[in-house]
Amino acid sequence: MTRPRPLVPRGDPADTVKVVGEFGVIDRVLAQAGTARAAQVGPGDDAAVLRTPDRRVVATTDVLVEGRHFRRDWSSAEDVGHKAAAANLADVAAMGGVATALLVGLACPSSTQTSWLEGVAAGLAAECAPLGAAVVGGDLVAAAADSASVVLSVTALGDLGGRAPVLRSGARPGDVVALAGRLGWSACGLAVLRRGFSSPNAVVAAHRRPTPPYAAGPGAAEAGATAMCDVSDGLLADLGHIATASGVVVDLDRAALVRACLEPAGPLQQVGSALGTDPLAWVLTGGEDHALVATFPPRAGLPVGWTPIGQVRKGRRPGVLVGGQAAADVVRAVGAEGAGHVHFG
Amino acid sequence: MTRPRPLVPRGDPADTVKVVGEFGVIDRVLAQAGTARAAQVGPGDDAAVLRTPDRRVVATTDVLVEGRHFRRDWSSAEDVGHKAAAANLADVAAMGGVATALLVGLACPSSTQTSWLEGVAAGLAAECAPLGAAVVGGDLVAAAADSASVVLSVTALGDLGGRAPVLRSGARPGDVVALAGRLGWSACGLAVLRRGFSSPNAVVAAHRRPTPPYAAGPGAAEAGATAMCDVSDGLLADLGHIATASGVVVDLDRAALVRACLEPAGPLQQVGSALGTDPLAWVLTGGEDHALVATFPPRAGLPVGWTPIGQVRKGRRPGVLVGGQAAADVVRAVGAEGAGHVHFG
Structure with missing residues (x-):
């Protein structure tokens, strides 16, 4: 598929989601995504397919809302990516698992700069990479018409490597x-x-x-x-x-x-x-x-x-x-x- | 844990997320969730654990934004749940898989009626149930301060039952x-x-x-x-x-x-x-x-x-x-x- 040449240079304030368009933004965001070691099918199809040699998968979701869980004047885009990934990767670790992949649902105003989304993707990737994990799928949509805020929903998947999951309910007197x-x-x-x-x-x-x-x-x-x-x-x-x-x-x-x-x-x-x-x-x-x-x-x-x-x-x-x-x-x-x-x- | 008695009756217009509180709402929403056949650990811990006998898991995410993907005056809460589930379950089917579980990230204003969220949960559950799937996890957070709109991010997981995933890239002349x-x-x-x-x-x-x-x-x-x-x-x-x-x-x-x-x-x-x-x-x-x-x-x-x-x-x-x-x-x-x-x- 031939894509039109970008209308504005990268990093220009006018280089927004509205100007670049959904598929253009996804291309640029995915360029930051890295590769999940467990992925048989990565981003770009109807769904991803991950190998789960343990015959189980750990799964958890956390939502970050701009102004509540992060502020763009306090945190860089990369910071937001790191933080969103960490909240989920820690939940996988808390079950005794090792994270293998993230899926990311993101709602943002069309005025969002494409470079900001690339920064979030880079932060997510950098936080995941040491574990061998990466973003393998997601969805990018326009925020509600009444909102100029970003909502980021991240799902982490993970592997237990043969271990029993450690629940909250197992503590015993004397422990x-x-x-x-x-x-x-x-x-x-x-x-x-x-x-x-x-x-x-x-x-x-x-x-x-x-x-x-x-x-x-x-x-x-x-x-x-x-x-x-x-x-x-x-x-x-x-x-x-x-x-x-x-x-x-x-x-x-x-x-x-x-x-x-x-x-x-x-x-x-x-x-x-x-x-x-x-x-x-x-x-x-x-x-x-x-x-x-x-x-x-x-x-x-x-x-x-x-x-x-x-x-x-x-x-x-x-x-x-x-x-x-x-x-x-x-x-x-x-x-x-x-x-x-x-x-x- | 003893929970306080509800301050307002169920279904009352004042029976909102703000009044009931996060954990109370989660209790009521989870009462609608049903049980995923594949779940070893369901909702309520740091993460869910699902059985994946195929040694692979299919995973996909779709985001629905109020006013863009649904309107509360056109669709009931149950409708929104059905629609959000269907969009994801269909992506799993399009890989050749059968959905096993959903995770749901939801951002809503604190004025959202708890019964509306219960309706969404009931719709999600009803759409999943024939497949043996159910909601196994998620996150409920307050919407951005500038927004009165709900954002719903759903991740579906699925099983390929030994089949090769069917990609978009395999069509051949003559097919x-x-x-x-x-x-x-x-x-x-x-x-x-x-x-x-x-x-x-x-x-x-x-x-x-x-x-x-x-x-x-x-x-x-x-x-x-x-x-x-x-x-x-x-x-x-x-x-x-x-x-x-x-x-x-x-x-x-x-x-x-x-x-x-x-x-x-x-x-x-x-x-x-x-x-x-x-x-x-x-x-x-x-x-x-x-x-x-x-x-x-x-x-x-x-x-x-x-x-x-x-x-x-x-x-x-x-x-x-x-x-x-x-x-x-x-x-x-x-x-x-x-x-x-x-x-x-």
């Missing part, structure tokens, strides 16, 4: 609660950006591009983890899901949590002093770092990358405690705004 | 072009609704809930189809994709197409006369019925549900002809607005 990855960095970065600053760079970068500990998920599954989830809504909220699903009490060791997340002192303390915020608030309630939390049988050694932060106990009411104290009281004491996101205001 | 399913009904129904009417019901219903011939996809794959796709953008546009990908000319037999799609005379002629439209225009360029088109080797018998409508020929320029005439000329002659949708206006 060790452990953490892999960072907590509070993204929330701290968001607090910085909200006040109009852009440093310290380490926390702002963490907000823009989370760095989930992907390998720790399959590692925990191999080591016999009894329950696992990723921290997307905040540690207390997400451990609350494990406590509820397992019918147990998760009792966090405050000193261990401080050692794991706040020592040695770094940018969280620095920003905390500047803003008058106890950095433990970000650790307990900040989402979007996509750390993993899991429970392990008491006598199993923790695998590489995991640090103990508490214990699973019996209890009349499933829930999360910090040093035996109700999570809500601790949250109030450290001055956090609440346990996890409220998604509909 | 028979065949059709399964209806063409033009959805476009005719849309023309009726656009003019403020709601009858004849047959075409309006076809617009609201397409009825793709799901079984014809795997049937064609079994019978050795060389290329296949679903008709979502219009027959000429979608056969154009096969022609381009295969490097061939698709020559439609106008009389055969009329026999297959317009005989005996029915609502398309009835509406055509009333509106002064040649119903062949809807047949050639109307999308969203999700019929399947495929090419078969010349001496293979066509499987059940398939009707011949043309031939594949060699040609200097890949493209679609109708009785040897360029598709664009035929479209002009029948007075259709163009070959397929333009997605960004």
Whole structure:
């Protein structure tokens, strides 16, 4: 098929989706996509076909809405791609899987610059590539007539490599609660950006591009983890899901949590002093770092990358405690705004 | 976890997402979801896990935007669910697969009535159930602050049951072009609704809930189809994709197409006369019925549900002809607005 020559140069402000057209944009976006190792049929047909040697596939979807989950003035297009991929890849890891492919549904105004969409595609590809995954399909449509905002829906598929999936419901009294990855960095970065600053760079970068500990998920599954989830809504909220699903009490060791997340002192303390915020608030309630939390049988050694932060106990009411104290009281004491996101205001 | 009693009765106009809250809405939506036969782990964890005995999985995504792909005053919530599912399930069928599961990303204003979302979930479930598929995961988020419109991104997964996927690129000169399913009904129904009417019901219903011939996809794959796709953008546009990908000319037999799609005379002629439209225009360029088109080797018998409508020929320029005439000329002659949708206006 012969395509018309572009009317405006690449990167020109007038180089929008409207000018380039759906198929032209898809061509340019797919040039960024890379190749999924598992793909038998990649993008461009009615559907993709992926190899699933394990005879099972892990599947999860996350939606990012402009202005709610990202802002174009705070995050580059590449950042948005990284973040959208990371949220999904972490969910696959939290089942004990390794992501193999993404599918991306994107609604955007026709005034969206094509180069911005190429940047998102490049970010998605870069986040996936170390795992051997890539975007294998998707759909690009015009946003609603009443909206100038981008909506990005990403589905990740993954492989369990023969391992049993690690659910939220398997935690047992006596299990060790452990953490892999960072907590509070993204929330701290968001607090910085909200006040109009852009440093310290380490926390702002963490907000823009989370760095989930992907390998720790399959590692925990191999080591016999009894329950696992990723921290997307905040540690207390997400451990609350494990406590509820397992019918147990998760009792966090405050000193261990401080050692794991706040020592040695770094940018969280620095920003905390500047803003008058106890950095433990970000650790307990900040989402979007996509750390993993899991429970392990008491006598199993923790695998590489995991640090103990508490214990699973019996209890009349499933829930999360910090040093035996109700999570809500601790949250109030450290001055956090609440346990996890409220998604509909 | 104890949930608070609802503040307003179900179905009350005040029974919105904002009032019920994310987790309450998810509970109610999941009550409609049914069970996917292939699910090892269903909704409620970080990700779903599906069995893929074929060692491959088919995957496709389609996005529906309120005001562009559906209108709440023209379609019920159940209709929207049926339509969103059908668009994806047909893509899986067009590869020769059988759908096993859906994942749904949904962005909606917090004023959305919970019962509307339950209706969408019921429609998705009803469209999937005959195939043994169901919604196994998803994400529900607040729409952008500048938008009162719903965006629905659906990903379908499917199984090939040992069959080779049927691509768009396999058509060979001499192959028979065949059709399964209806063409033009959805476009005719849309023309009726656009003019403020709601009858004849047959075409309006076809617009609201397409009825793709799901079984014809795997049937064609079994019978050795060389290329296949679903008709979502219009027959000429979608056969154009096969022609381009295969490097061939698709020559439609106008009389055969009329026999297959317009005989005996029915609502398309009835509406055509009333509106002064040649119903062949809807047949050639109307999308969203999700019929399947495929090419078969010349001496293979066509499987059940398939009707011949043309031939594949060699040609200097890949493209679609109708009785040897360029598709664009035929479209002009029948007075259709163009070959397929333009997605960004």
